[in-house]
Amino acid sequence: MNLVLRETALAFRRAPLLSALSITTIGFSLFVFGLFGLVAVNIERAIGSVAERVEVVAYLKRGTPIETLALAQADIEAFPEVARVEHVTEAQALARARRDLTEFQDIFQDLEVNPLPASFDVRLKPPFRDAAHVAEVARRLQAFAFVDDVRYGQDWVEKLDRLRDIAGAVGSAVGAAFALVAIIIIGTTIRMAVLQRSREIAIMRLVGATDTFIRLPFLVEGLVKGLLGGLVALGLSAGAWALVNQALLRSSFFTPAQAAIGVVAGGLLGLAGSALSVGRHLRSV
Amino acid sequence: MIKFTGVTRDYPKTGAALKNASFHIKKGEFAFITGHSGAGKSTALRLIYLADRPTEGEVRVSGFATARMAAGDIPRLRRRLGIVFQDFQLLEDRTAEENVAFTLEVTGARRTTIGPRVMRVLTQVGLAGKAGQYPRELSGGEQQRVAIARALVNDPVVLLADEPTGNLDERATRGIFQLLRDINASGTAVLMATHDLDMVRSLPSAHLIELQGGEVVYDSEGDAPAMEETP
DSSP: OHHHHHHHHHHHHHSHHHHHHHHHHHHHHHHHHHHHHHHHHHHHHHHHHHHTTOEEEEEEOTTOOHHHHHHHHHHHHTSTTEEEEEEEOHHHHHHHHHHHOGGGHHHHHTOSSOOOOOEEEEEEOGGGOSHHHHHHHHHHHHTSTTEEEEEOOHHHHHHHHHHHHHHHHHHHHHHHHHHHHHHHHHHHHHHHHHHHTHHHHHHHHHTTOOHHHHHHHHHHHHHHHHHHHHHHHHHHHHHHHHHHHHHTOOOOOOOHHHHHHHHHHHHHHHHHHHHHHHHHHHHHO | OEEEEEEEEEETTTEEEEEEEEEEEOTTOEEEEEOSTTSSHHHHHHHHTTSSOOSEEEEEETTEEGGGOOGGGHHHHHTTEEEEOTTOOOOTTSOHHHHHHHHHHHTTOOHHHHHHHHHHHHHHTTOGGGTTOOGGGSOHHHHHHHHHHHHHTTOOSEEEEESTTTTSOHHHHHHHHHHHHHHHHTTOEEEEEEOOHHHHHTOTTSEEEEEETTEEEEETTSOSOOTTOOO
16 A cells, blocks of 8 residues: 555656646636536526425314314324425514505504404425425315415416426536546546556566556555646645625535535545546456 | 477468478577578577567467467567567667666566566676666667576577677677577577578587578477478
8 A cells, every 4th residue: 555655646746737737727728617607606606595485374264172173283283395384364464564565554544443364374394395296285285174275376386396397407408528538538537647647557567566556556656636627726726706795696515514525525526537547458468 | 398290371462471480499599590591590589589470380388379479478478588689679768777677677576576687687798887867878788788687587498589789890790699598508598590600600509490481490409391291
């Protein structure tokens, strides 16, 4: 192992320019992918924050005993899709209407009887905020005898679904294309390093080095280059993000976990690229 | 120790480089393979160190039957051979000492033993004083000595030399040839491919195999031509 590390260090020392160049190349190709990732992350967050407003409102029949409602609320909270259930009483509904609908304030002021029904406002957990699940929850709420009507803005939820589908499909296609480009560039870069040392590889084989032994320094080299390239890409992405944030619009950056995954993915790409190029080279000679 | 039995090597494009060749090189021998370029000398050597495999026939090297050998076992065979080429095949960015030590390192020798073993073979080839120099700082003859030292450091059973003096002037050639004879005198078999007939004549006691168009046309140690066996 010691020797493998020494050989890897030697490879960097002997060809510092080529090493720096390949790290930069890997860095930039991952940076393109990183930019795409930032756009994707922000679109996803935007859609997520819109989806937070997905709410199913079940209007309750007047006169339903409070014990029945309390039991039912516990039942509904136990639905796997449901995050929380808020019981809005008639008085609360009126107070909310007075607060939110200021243009009708006069009408609400003069009321003698409260026309607004009580309701259960049901919020769903993030993975269930789509049309199918929302409709399913609405259907189940409708089945309670004390529920008068269920509303959830079907049109709106369906549009949100479509938006999510489009973003997902475009994101996957563009992401796959960028990832493919990154893989090809990284593979080519590492292949250059392998070719540069093909003479050395031939000599190693002649003196009886095993293929594993020949391969290891290249794998370590690929991993290190990929990780460094990943860090370069992360730095560039952070710079680009800071610029955009300052000049154009507030957006969010990768979470530390996402950033770490990105850098590690760079390392793994480097490792895979090396394994592929060295393997192909060893088979061809 | 090296035994070719009816060995043919066909190349799809250029035809047969070796045709039904049989010969036997024994332990401790000095053997020449001669012939014009293209006669099959290098092919024969390549079959020994398994850079290539026979299309037909069998090559046995130091107890290994090479035809059925798994690719993973090839390094084990190569560690018992020393190989020297016309173009030296040294690593340009390592010193003479590092080039020799490289062989031991890649074969997993213990680190403490590497230094002394390297110095011993460099002394043997007469380059102890130039251990720290790079190949470009050495003459052709000296570079070939480094290559020979590298081939010797693993104590091979046979030293394979493919036109080892092909790139050298006359003086360097004589020096390298003498070195190979000294190595042979200390017990290591030497198999040398060459078209230098003067060199061959200067060592009449050597085992001589002559190839022509891929066929063995003369073998000084071979059995009398056995092909026309008549009852």
